[in-house]
Amino acid sequence: MKEQNIKIDLATTKKQKPAADQLVFGKQFTDHMFVADYTEGKGWHDKRIVPYEPITLDPSAMIFHYGQTVFEGLKAYMGQDGSIRLFRPEKNMERLNKSSNRLSMPKVDEALALEALKKLITIDKDWIPNAEGTSLYIRPFMISTESNLSVSPSKKYRFMIILSPVGAYYKEGINPVKILVENEYIRAVAGGTGTAKTAGNYAASLKAQEEADQKGFSQVLWLDGVEKKFVEEVGSMNIFFKINGEIVTPALNGSILEGVTRNSIIQVLKHWGMRVKERKISMKEVQEAHHNGQLEEAFGTGTAAVISPIGELNWEGEEMVVNEGKTGEISKKLYETLTGIQLGKLEDPFDWVVELPKESSVK
Amino acid sequence: MKEQNIKIDLATTKKQKPAADQLVFGKQFTDHMFVADYTEGKGWHDKRIVPYEPITLDPSAMIFHYGQTVFEGLKAYMGQDGSIRLFRPEKNMERLNKSSNRLSMPKVDEALALEALKKLITIDKDWIPNAEGTSLYIRPFMISTESNLSVSPSKKYRFMIILSPVGAYYKEGINPVKILVENEYIRAVAGGTGTAKTAGNYAASLKAQEEADQKGFSQVLWLDGVEKKFVEEVGSMNIFFKINGEIVTPALNGSILEGVTRNSIIQVLKHWGMRVKERKISMKEVQEAHHNGQLEEAFGTGTAAVISPIGELNWEGEEMVVNEGKTGEISKKLYETLTGIQLGKLEDPFDWVVELPKESSVK
Ligand SMILES: Cc1ncc(COP(=O)(O)O)c(C=O)c1O
Ligand SMILES: Cc1ncc(COP(=O)(O)O)c(C=O)c1O
Numbered sequence: 001m002k003e004q005n006i007k008i009d010l011a012t013t014k015k016q017k018p019a020a021d022q023l024v025f026g027k028q029f030t031d032h033m034f035v036a037d038y039t040e041g042k043g044w045h046d047k048r049i050v051p052y053e054p055i056t057l058d059p060s061a062m063i064f065h066y067g068q069t070v071f072e073g074l075k076a077y078m079g080q081d082g083s084i085r086l087f088r089p090e091k092n093m094e095r096l097n098k099s100s101n102r103l104s105m106p107k108v109d110e111a112l113a114l115e116a117l118k119k120l121i122t123i124d125k126d127w128i129p130n131a132e133g134t135s136l137y138i139r140p141f142m143i144s145t146e147s148n149l150s151v152s153p154s155k156k157y158r159f160m161i162i163l164s165p166v167g168a169y170y171k172e173g174i175n176p177v178k179i180l181v182e183n184e185y186i187r188a189v190a191g192g193t194g195t196a197k198t199a200g201n202y203a204a205s206l207k208a209q210e211e212a213d214q215k216g217f218s219q220v221l222w223l224d225g226v227e228k229k230f231v232e233e234v235g236s237m238n239i240f241f242k243i244n245g246e247i248v249t250p251a252l253n254g255s256i257l258e259g260v261t262r263n264s265i266i267q268v269l270k271h272w273g274m275r276v277k278e279r280k281i282s283m284k285e286v287q288e289a290h291h292n293g294q295l296e297e298a299f300g301t302g303t304a305a306v307i308s309p310i311g312e313l314n315w316e317g318e319e320m321v322v323n324e325g326k327t328g329e330i331s332k333k334l335y336e337t338l339t340g341i342q343l344g345k346l347e348d349p350f351d352w353v354v355e356l357p358k359e360s361s362v363k
Numbered sequence: 364m365k366e367q368n369i370k371i372d373l374a375t376t377k378k379q380k381p382a383a384d385q386l387v388f389g390k391q392f393t394d395h396m397f398v399a400d401y402t403e404g405k406g407w408h409d410k411r412i413v414p415y416e417p418i419t420l421d422p423s424a425m426i427f428h429y430g431q432t433v434f435e436g437l438k439a440y441m442g443q444d445g446s447i448r449l450f451r452p453e454k455n456m457e458r459l460n461k462s463s464n465r466l467s468m469p470k471v472d473e474a475l476a477l478e479a480l481k482k483l484i485t486i487d488k489d490w491i492p493n494a495e496g497t498s499l500y501i502r503p504f505m506i507s508t509e510s511n512l513s514v515s516p517s518k519k520y521r522f523m524i525i526l527s528p529v530g531a532y533y534k535e536g537i538n539p540v541k542i543l544v545e546n547e548y549i550r551a552v553a554g555g556t557g558t559a560k561t562a563g564n565y566a567a568s569l570k571a572q573e574e575a576d577q578k579g580f581s582q583v584l585w586l587d588g589v590e591k592k593f594v595e596e597v598g599s600m601n602i603f604f605k606i607n608g609e610i611v612t613p614a615l616n617g618s619i620l621e622g623v624t625r626n627s628i629i630q631v632l633k634h635w636g637m638r639v640k641e642r643k644i645s646m647k648e649v650q651e652a653h654h655n656g657q658l659e660e661a662f663g664t665g666t667a668a669v670i671s672p673i674g675e676l677n678w679e680g681e682e683m684v685v686n687e688g689k690t691g692e693i694s695k696k697l698y699e700t701l702t703g704i705q706l707g708k709l710e711d712p713f714d715w716v717v718e719l720p721k722e723s724s725v726k
Contacts, residue, residue: 025512025513026423026511027510027513029423052422054419054420055420055421055422056418056419057418057420058418059392059415059418059525060390060392060502060525061418063426063427064432064562065432065502065504065562065565066566067430067432067563067566068566068569069427071428103566103567104569137512139423143427148389150388150389151565151568151599152572153573160422162423186552186554186555187555188555189549189552189588189589190549191548191588191591192548192550192552192555198563199426199429199430200564200567201563202430203430203432203466203556203561204555206467206516207465209514225552225589235514236514
């Protein structure tokens with residue numbers, strides 16, 4: 001997947017870009033997309049940047065039946081200095097390959113996929129919104145494309161990157177959410193696909209999410225599938241608690257996704273000299289901490305919202321209000337630090353940000 | 364989905380039908396397919412039988428990202444009497460709707476989906492092979508089609524039925540297989556999607572299947588995800604044991620698929636006056652029965668093979684040969700009974716067979 005091997009076919013007509021206040025998450029896409037095809041025995045071929053357009057597949061394409069697919073989600077940010085920045089994109093490509101391995105799918109060349117991504121963003125850079133809190137959401141994904149109904153790994157795949165301008169996650173400052181602790185449905189168990197970013201995990205989660213919605217909660221907190229006692233993660237976020245001055249988050253136990261934001265936050269907290277523990281956390285412990293007044297903060301972490309403070313946790317009918325339903329100090333400080341680094345407003349002591357060259361050669 | 368509302372658009376050119384000895388499972392499809400579209404607020408619309416052709420979807424179609432999809436698998440048999448028979452097809456439509464419910468997808472009208480299926484088979488009836496053991500495999504499936512990257516149930520779906528002529532599963536009589544008891548990977552847990560026929564379950568199973576393949580086993584036997592002690596099911600089959608004269612099979616515990624063949628076999632066995640128990644079965648119990656010489660038979664059951672005798676079970680390195688690696692009496696008798704009913708050679712005391720009218724009005 002050498003960069004110079006990427007064929008570029010630019011769109012002759014450009015779409016209208018949505019106004020900053022009309023950005024809807026994941027419904028509007030830029031003018032181009034990156035595509036590469038894989039055939040067993042031949043490897044990746046036909047790497048190309050082409051106008052954004054529909055995909056044509058046989059009804060027996062394996063993706064429709066046996067669901068081999070992996071994806072990633074990251075963002076490009078337009079700084080006030082006019083620079084385009086990516087946040088740890090190599091971590092997403094690394095995770096994509098980990099996911100692919102679990103799903104018996106081929107690896108992509110991480111460095112070259114990153115080159116393709118940068119090239120694509122450069123071509124569509126006018127699509128990156130620059131209002132406060134907006135960004136360009138990047139969705140790399142791979143699907144199985146062989147026409148075959150036998151249950152076996154596909155011999156053909158397609159890897160694509162599509163881009164979608166997205167609005168501010170928080171309209172006015174960051175807002176705490178109400179979370180329902182899920183007691184019936186299970187997201188994943190060790191030995192399953194929980195550590196992979198693959199469609200089936202999300203399909204499985206919709207039912208619980210729908211029921212939580214109806215009860216007025218914004219997301220569910222998943223418990224472990226074995227004992228239904230231990231905290232796993234929230235919807236599409238990892239979770240952290242501040243209990244009696246210490247920050248804790250569930251350890252990577254083989255069933256939760258290793259979030260890039262989770263990993264970054266652990267490093268930032270340690271950099272600040274705070275104590276962070278990755279370990280098993282039972283709901284009972286969270287409940288007791290709440291009863292003792294030691295549950296100081298709770299927050300979700302993920303690419304979409306960066307930090308999502310939890311104002312209320314509902315477990316078996318018990319409403320546990322956290323920090324009086326307000327955003328905690330650590331939550332706020334982490335949010336400002338991470339978004340500051342992402343936008344180039346703050347120093348980046350971790351070397352996380354990848355800045356795109358200002359003048360592009362393409363166009 | 365009234366039958367008369369199905370628009371029929373016949374293919375102007377017909378494809379070459381494969382010779383009986385060149386049938387490959389799930390790679391060749393007939394001339395037509397059934398398609399219906401669903402839009403939230405509008406319901407199912409545009410029911411049609413059209414020439415078999417590719418599907419066109421936006422790269423952001425939800426199926427590629429969040430995997431809402433359900434499917435079914437059943438067969439049409441051409442009897443020596445020239446009649447076309449389906450085996451309990453209403454059970455498959457019922458299961459399709461159960462699966463859809465778990466995946467937050469819309470229901471189809473079961474009776475009308477069955478009408479569409481019959482109409483489609485009648486149109487493509489010349490594709491049903493009639494050599495011993497061959498049949499027409501029927502794949503109804505539904506996919507989410509809305510263009511939207513937010514994690515939520517799709518507002519648009521497509522339901523399709525495609526048909527594939529398939530060869531004999533057993534070339535010379537039924538053959539016992541070697542099965543590996545899986546200790547690392549997990550297929551499903553209660554609270555997950557194990558009872559639904561949905562892509563994610565199959566995607567999750569490929570890794571274990573590949574590793575078993577490499578070790579010379581034809582399929583894996585899944586254990587429960589909680590204690591990794593109890594028998595669940597095999598690849599795409601349910602499992603039965605004959606232990607000391609009694610037939611046992613894992614109970615429907617919320618993580619295994621309720622096979623139509625499983626259900627039929629339980630009824631046949633009871634009809635014969637045999638004792639059948641649906642209950643928890645630990646691998647330890649199976650192992651002890653083997654040690655005591657009481658593990659008399661083991662077999663998988665499913666639409667593809669009907670009965671697949673198990674000649675060897677390998678658990679943690681211990682090779683347990685069942686019935687000297689030969690097909691057991693009950694396995695053989697069940698196979699002959701079920702295939703006999705399916706082909707109209709034997710009486711059908713259960714009223715399972717649905718015969719298609721001999722003269723079709725279409726064509
Ligand atoms: C299930 C799940 N957990 C956690 C996360 C957070 O991961 P990240 O911080 O890499 O966005 C996501 C979102 O990507 C997710 O889908
Ligand atoms: C996971 C699984 N279990 C069991 C079965 C057997 O079900 P049936 O007898 O309905 O074919 C199948 C096949 O459909 C399957 O995919």
